Amino acid sequence: MEYRVGEGPFSLERLRCLRGDHYHQGCQACHDICPTGAFSLERGKLEIDLDRCLLCSVCLGVCPTEAIELAFFDPNDYLDRVQKLPTIRLSCQGGEIGCLSAFDTPHFARALLHHERVECDLTRCGECPLNPEGRTERSIEERIGEAERFVAALGIEKRVERTSGERERRNLRHIVRALVDSTLSTHREEKRSQRVPRKIGRLRELIGEMASSLPRKEVGGEYSFLSEKRIGEECDNCRQCTLFCPTGALFEAKEGRAIWFRSGDCIACGICHQVCMPGAIRGEEEIDILHWASGGERELIEHTIITCRECRTPFPSRGDLLCSRCREFLHQFGDLMGLAADGQ
Numbered sequence: 001m002e003y004r005v006g007e008g009p010f011s012l013e014r015l016r017c018l019r020g021d022h023y024h025q026g027c028q029a030c031h032d033i034c035p036t037g038a039f040s041l042e043r044g045k046l047e048i049d050l051d052r053c054l055l056c057s058v059c060l061g062v063c064p065t066e067a068i069e070l071a072f073f074d075p076n077d078y079l080d081r082v083q084k085l086p087t088i089r090l091s092c093q094g095g096e097i098g099c100l101s102a103f104d105t106p107h108f109a110r111a112l113l114h115h116e117r118v119e120c121d122l123t124r125c126g127e128c129p130l131n132p133e134g135r136t137e138r139s140i141e142e143r144i145g146e147a148e149r150f151v152a153a154l155g156i157e158k159r160v161e162r163t164s165g166e167r168e169r170r171n172l173r174h175i176v177r178a179l180v181d182s183t184l185s186t187h188r189e190e191k192r193s194q195r196v197p198r199k200i201g202r203l204r205e206l207i208g209e210m211a212s213s214l215p216r217k218e219v220g221g222e223y224s225f226l227s228e229k230r231i232g233e234e235c236d237n238c239r240q241c242t243l244f245c246p247t248g249a250l251f252e253a254k255e256g257r258a259i260w261f262r263s264g265d266c267i268a269c270g271i272c273h274q275v276c277m278p279g280a281i282r283g284e285e286e287i288d289i290l291h292w293a294s295g296g297e298r299e300l301i302e303h304t305i306i307t308c309r310e311c312r313t314p315f316p317s318r319g320d321l322l323c324s325r326c327r328e329f330l331h332q333f334g335d336l337m338g339l340a341a342d343g344q
Contacts, residue, residue: 005048009055009071012048016067016195019046021246022271029062033101033139035130056130057098061107062139064225064267065246066197075103076198083114089163091121092128099130100140106199106225108147110206112158119161120144150223154207154289155215195247196265200225204264207293218286226292227268228284229261231300235280236324237316241272250300257316258302263287264295 005012014020018027023044031039031046038052039059059068061075073096082088088111092099100120111118125137144160151158207214229250242250242259249265250272252258272281291298303316308323315323322330 005050010048010050010053011069011071012046013067013069014046016065016246017046017063018065018067018246018269018271019044021269022244022274024274025269025271027064027269029064030059030068033062033136034059035132035136054130055098057102058130058136060102061104061143062101064104064197064269065195066199070098070102073098073102075107076202079107079110079114079202086115087117087119088115089119089121091119091163092124093121099136101130101136103140103143104199104225105143105146105150105223106197106203108144108160109150110199110203112147112151112160113154113156113203113206113210117161118158119163121163123163146224149221150219153216153219153221197267200264200267204293204295207289211290211293214289217288217290219289220286222283223268225268226263226287227266228263228287228292229266229272229300230282230284231259232280232282233301233318234278235259235276235301235303235316236278237303237305238277240275240277241281244271244275246271253299254302257305259300260297261300262295262297263292 005014018025019041028039028041028046031041035056035058036052036054038049038054040047040049055070055072057070057073060070060073078097090097090100090103090111100122108118120140122137122140125131125140126134128136131137148159237256237259239252239256239259242252245251246269247265247267249262249267251260251262253260273279288296304318305314306317306321307314308326309321310326311323313323313325320327
């Protein structure tokens with residue numbers, strides 16, 4: 001299996017796709033939003049038919065890990081270029097932005113926090129062929145709405161202004177021509193070694209710069225791009241959460257006795273919850289946004305490791321002298337072992 005699909009304008013990095021991190025991870029956002037059905041799922045893994053791909057950028061913003069890239073447009077670089085402007089207008093009509101679906105919630109939140117005004121032109125979505133049954137426009141609106149809710153939780157009342165304009169029907173050929181023409185003077189950025197998406201990193205940097213002026217330092221509620229964790233006493237120290245965490249937000253410490261969490265690296269994918277068999281991992285309702293932005297770390301749990309009295313295997317003890325396997329064995333076969341002892 002190729003780990004990277006596409007070397008031209010479009011590329012999919014399978015090693016950054018959540019479905020490559022955990023077989024049962026159910027993310028299929030790109031598959032669901034693609035207007036031409038270019039994505040497919042085969043044995044739980046994502047596949048792309050490059051002949052059906054329009055390079056329209058609709059899938060770009062919905063990928064939580066930025067596993068999908070277009071050589072000619074990066075929403076992070078775009079926001080970097082316009083950061084000195086007091087007002088920005090995001091529109092698919094200017095030739096550079098193929099579709100506003102290229103932007104995700106952290107992009108819209110960053111724009112709201114940084115600029116005095118943010119305008120989004122969605123007036124042509126209704127007749128756009130990239131918006132079958134209105135699902136692309138609904139997805140964009142959901143991301144904008146989540147960004148507005150996040151900014152409001154920080155105590156800043158700002159909203160994205162939806163602008164109106166002349167309606168005209170666009171066809172797919174014109175869209176693709178405008179996008180591909182722009183590749184002539186652009187080059188793909190070097191791959192990053194870290195797994196934390198740039199869109200989250202950029203938002204963290206901005207919030208860190210605004211730390212002293214933020215009205216609120218904690219945010220509540222659920223968001224698609226950040227999360228806070230805690231681990232209950234049910235944890236058996238199997239460390240599957242640290243093994244499967246795609247960004248390394250959960251990691252081992254103290255020679256494997258403890259599990260620590262770096263909230264700023266968490267992308268709220270939910271894999272740790274899926275692999276935790278005891279169900280010990282839970283989310284927190286409140287998030288310290290400055291701790292998140294600064295990349296702060298904290299210990300979630302530390303275990304006391306002892307050697308099992310029966311099998312001599314090290315295990316995390318909560319006062320028990322036997323590991324869970326030996327306790328389960330005694331529970332199932334203790335009576336037989338007692339009878340055998342009596343018979344002797």
